[in-house]
Amino acid sequence: MVEKTYISGYCIIRNNSVLLNGETIFTCENSTEYNDFIKTAFRNQQNPYPKFFKMDNLSKLAFLTNVVMLKNSNIKEYKENEIAIIIQNASSSLDTDIDYFDTIKDKTKYYPNPSIFVYTLPNIMIGEICIRNGFKGENMLLISQKFNPSLLITMANDLLNNCKAKCCIAGWVEYEKKQEDKILQSPVYDSFLCLIQKKESGDTNIELNIENINKIYKNKA
Amino acid sequence: METLIKELKEEIINELNLEDLTPDDIDAEAPLFGDGLGLDSIDALSLIVILEKKYGLKIENPDDGKQIFFSIRTIAEYIKANKK
Numbered sequence: 001m002v003e004k005t006y007i008s009g010y011c012i013i014r015n016n017s018v019l020l021n022g023e024t025i026f027t028c029e030n031s032t033e034y035n036d037f038i039k040t041a042f043r044n045q046q047n048p049y050p051k052f053f054k055m056d057n058l059s060k061l062a063f064l065t066n067v068v069m070l071k072n073s074n075i076k077e078y079k080e081n082e083i084a085i086i087i088q089n090a091s092s093s094l095d096t097d098i099d100y101f102d103t104i105k106d107k108t109k110y111y112p113n114p115s116i117f118v119y120t121l122p123n124i125m126i127g128e129i130c131i132r133n134g135f136k137g138e139n140m141l142l143i144s145q146k147f148n149p150s151l152l153i154t155m156a157n158d159l160l161n162n163c164k165a166k167c168c169i170a171g172w173v174e175y176e177k178k179q180e181d182k183i184l185q186s187p188v189y190d191s192f193l194c195l196i197q198k199k200e201s202g203d204t205n206i207e208l209n210i211e212n213i214n215k216i217y218k219n220k221a
Numbered sequence: 222m223e224t225l226i227k228e229l230k231e232e233i234i235n236e237l238n239l240e241d242l243t244p245d246d247i248d249a250e251a252p253l254f255g256d257g258l259g260l261d262s263i264d265a266l267s268l269i270v271i272l273e274k275k276y277g278l279k280i281e282n283p284d285d286g287k288q289i290f291f292s293i294r295t296i297a298e299y300i301k302a303n304k305k
Contacts, residue, residue, distance in 0.1 A: 039240070050259075053240035107266065111274045114266035 003198060005160055007206040010171075010194035010216050011069035013041070013061060020068050022219060026031045034187050038064060054217040055128060056096040056113065057187065062087065062125035062173040063132070065191040072132075074201050075167070084165035085126050085139040086155050087193075090170050093122040094145055094186070095177040124172060137165050147172040147192070156208070160183050168196045172217070192217050225297045233293070236271055237264050250295040257292070265290060276300050 012019040016037045018026040026044050028037045049104055052063060068191045075083065075112055096119040103113040118124065123141035130139065138159055142151065152170050159165040171193035178187045194216070196208055206212045230244035231255065237260070251257040254265070268290055270277045280286055289299045 048241075050239070050241055054238045109274075111270050113270060114263050118263055 003161055005196050005208040006200050007156055007194045007204055007208055007212065007216065008197050008201045009069055009071075009073050009203055011065045011190065012217070012219055013068075013191040018064070018068055019219060021218070025068070034189060037190060040212060042067075049132065051128075051132075054200045056093070056099075056116070056119035056124075058089075058122065058173065058175040058188070059119060059125040059128045060097060061175055061189055061191045062193070063128050065171070065173065065193045066129045066133075066140055066169065069169070069193045069195060072203065073195055074197075075133075075195070078166050080134045081136045082166040083133075083135045084137040084156075084159045084168040085129060085135065085150060086142065086159075086168060086170045087126055087140075088142045088148060088152060090143065090145055091174060091176045093120055093124070095175050096120055098177055108178040129169070139192065144214065147217060149210050149217070153208055153210060153213065160173050160196065160198050166198070169193055170196055222297060222301065225300060226293055229293050229297055229300075232269070232271055233276060236267055247293060249297075251292055253290055253292060268296070272296075272300070276304055278303055 003181040007219060009021055011021075014192065016028040016030060016032055017024050018041050026041050032040075034057065038057070042060070042064050045064070047067055052060060055063060096116060100113065100120050102117045103111055103116060122143070123139070126139045126141055129135065142148075142153070144151070152172075156170045159168055171191070173191045173193070174189065176188040194213070204216075206216065226249050227244055230249070233239065233247075234242055234244065239258075247258065253260050253268075265286070269280065269286075270290050272280065276280075280289060289295055
């Protein structure tokens with residue numbers, strides 16, 4: 001029998017705003033560039049971590065979403081190997097892949113940049129979260145054209161109901177590169193992470209199902 | 222030498238994204254790895270790229286790396302001694 005699971009907290013970062021459990025906790029003017037927005041939003045959390053500034057755009061987004069989402073959570077109740085992470089996105093690490101390619105495409109200026117190269121895999125964003133928090137549970141990065149809550153719920157419930165994890169951080173973290181030669185002029189970013197547990201705990205306690213997760217993802221809860 | 226040290230500090234802050242630091246925050250004599258600036262192995266590779274890209278210097282013997290990259294001053298001394 002599949003036991004009920006619950007969303008005990010969630011964070012959304014999009015349109016230069018940070019939302020915790022549906023409430024806007026930080027926002028910048030629409031004209032603010034992504035890079036300035038994400039760094040200012042991180043500093044606003046007063047959670048010093050110099051390595052944040054070395055991360056690529058995608059990892060910064062996932063990392064900050066997780067920092068905010070775990071605020072006031074009961075995550076400390078769990079052991080490091082009981083916490084799983086499942087994240088979906090569409091553009092993989094393409095933003096950074098292109099930046100890295102720029103460092104090697106000219107044979108006369110061939111200087112492969114190691115600090116960019118290390119971010120040319122999308123699951124590095126999960127790694128950054130795990131390194132900071134010491135999480136050692138199951139983790140997975142899924143590439144999907146759009147947010148697929150059905151798959152996310154199935155996988156999270158499978159982990160929780162089969163005792164592979166006691167809680168699961170799950171969601172969608174997407175960063176699409178600004179393409180100056182195309183119509184897309186601004187980077188498209190959209191991040192949503194929620195904390196899923198078997199027990200009712202935390203600020204929200206929303207039963208995990210497709211309808212509810214769609215509501216909170218669209219911020220219509 | 223002091224001009225080169227200042228230039229190196231700015232280059233390292235920029236290339237390694239040490240956003241919370243200014244050149245004045247970095248002690249030119251302090252170790253770059255471990256207790257000092259706290260750089261990691263990826264940063265070490267980035268320092269090698271800076272030497273090649275900006276100063277046209279390649280470290281031929283990897284064993285020399287530890288000594289060259291000990292501090293900002295040791296890097297500056299290496300550049301001064303080897304730059305053509």
